[in-house]
Each structure stands twice: as structure tokens, then as C-alpha cells.
Amino acid sequence: MTTYIALLRGINVGGKRKILMSDLKQLFARLNFTNVQTYIQSGNVIFTSLKKQTTIELSLLIHDAILNQFGFEVPVVVKTISELEQVALNNPFLEDPAIEIKDCHVTFLRHLPSKEAVEALQKMDQPTDSFTIDNSNIYLHCTDSYHKSKFTNTFFEKKLAAPATTRNWKTVLKLYELCINQV
Known part of the structure; x- marks a missing residue:
């Protein structure tokens, strides 16, 4: 099971x-x-x-x-x-004490994107927001608001050819907590 x-x-x-x-x-x-x-x-x-x-x-x-x-x-x-545990334990943005949890999100991809698509995406620049791709997960730091970011589900889906959905960091942690309590 x-x-x-x-x-x-x-x-x-x-x-x-x-x-x-x-x-x-x-x-x-x-x-x-x-x-x-x-x-x-x-x-x-x-x-x-x-x-x-x-x-x-x-x-x-x-x-x-x-x-x-x-x-x-x-x-x-x-x-x-x-997979969720790896996401919960490895957010690179939380290594910086100046970054607030409320500004962190994770975009989950259905499958691994191609290496070429990831390389092309990593050349993208956005002055207020940043991201890091780790396998089929994208860690986001949005300094203003996720809803104002250009790094949306649709953006990542088009660039990486993979269905995507995003959750804020608080939800990621709560889902992980619920999972480990269920096991």
C-alpha cells in the first residue's frame, strides 16, 4: 500500500x-x-x-x-x-533568513521536463521573482505576490511542456504533515 x-x-x-x-x-x-x-x-x-x-x-x-x-x-x-518530503525538506530559498515563508511557493510538474527545456528556462530573468528547478518541482520566491508573478502555471507548462499546479509553502508543509500522520 x-x-x-x-x-x-x-x-x-x-x-x-x-x-x-x-x-x-x-x-x-x-x-x-x-x-x-x-x-x-x-x-x-x-x-x-x-x-x-x-x-x-x-x-x-x-x-x-x-x-x-x-x-x-x-x-x-x-x-x-x-517526493513531497524531498520538497518539504529542500526549499533552497529558506536558507536565506531574510526570505519570508509567505513569499515561497512550489510548482509541481506532472513529469520531468526535458533537459533542453530546463536549460532554456533557466536563462529567463525576472527582477522581482526567482525560481529553482529540482527534478519535477519548481521552487518559487515571489517578492511581491504570486498572483502578480509572470512565473505562473501556464508559463511553466508552456516552457516545460508539462502540466503544472502551484501551492504556497504553508500548504506544502501542511500536506506533508497530513501525509506523515496518515502513515
Whole structure:
């Protein structure tokens, strides 16, 4: 049995793509997942699976189930507990005591981007915001506000050819805490 975290992008935002967390939990149960737990309304689901599947296979399975049940597209990124642990323990921006946690985010990619795409992206410059790519995760530091940053999900998806979703640092830490308490 393996525990995973599904990160759904863009649900329950501005009255669009609404999914009740109770309905989402039922959908996950119908997919034969157990220990299903949601965290806040933005689409964070912790679950276990007896069947051995890759995170990409799980992402696509959940995506298709949401499309079939609710009738709209929702990008889904799935991570293992160990992947989330690596993210939680290795934020390079937190090594600088002047950086505030509220200014840190992580963009999760569904899969590893190509080396060429990463190299091209690392040449991008933004005076107020910065990022570091670590495998299929992008650590962000936004000095003004994430919502004003040009480093959005869409930006990274286009540049890296990988579905993406972003969480603030506080949510990342809470998801990790919930995961380790579930095991």
C-alpha cells in the first residue's frame, strides 16, 4: 500500500469548476483508493492505493474520472510521500533568513521536463521573482505576490511542456504533515 498526494489545479476558483470535497472523496473511493482525505477546497487529496501504478498513470486516471463525472478538464499532478518530503525538506530559498515563508511557493510538474527545456528556462530573468528547478518541482520566491508573478502555471507548462499546479509553502508543509500522520 502506497500513500499519494493528488494536486488538482483550478477547482473551486471564482465559482468555476466547482467540486465539493465530499464528491471528490467519493470519486476517489470509486477508483478503489482508501484513506482518502482532502485538505482545503482547492483540490488537495491524500490517498492510498493497493495497486502499484506510476504517479503519471494515477494523474491520468484521476483526470479522466473527474472529466467523466463532472464534465470538465482538471489538470492533476500526483506525488508520493517521499517526493513531497524531498520538497518539504529542500526549499533552497529558506536558507536565506531574510526570505519570508509567505513569499515561497512550489510548482509541481506532472513529469520531468526535458533537459533542453530546463536549460532554456533557466536563462529567463525576472527582477522581482526567482525560481529553482529540482527534478519535477519548481521552487518559487515571489517578492511581491504570486498572483502578480509572470512565473505562473501556464508559463511553466508552456516552457516545460508539462502540466503544472502551484501551492504556497504553508500548504506544502501542511500536506506533508497530513501525509506523515496518515502513515
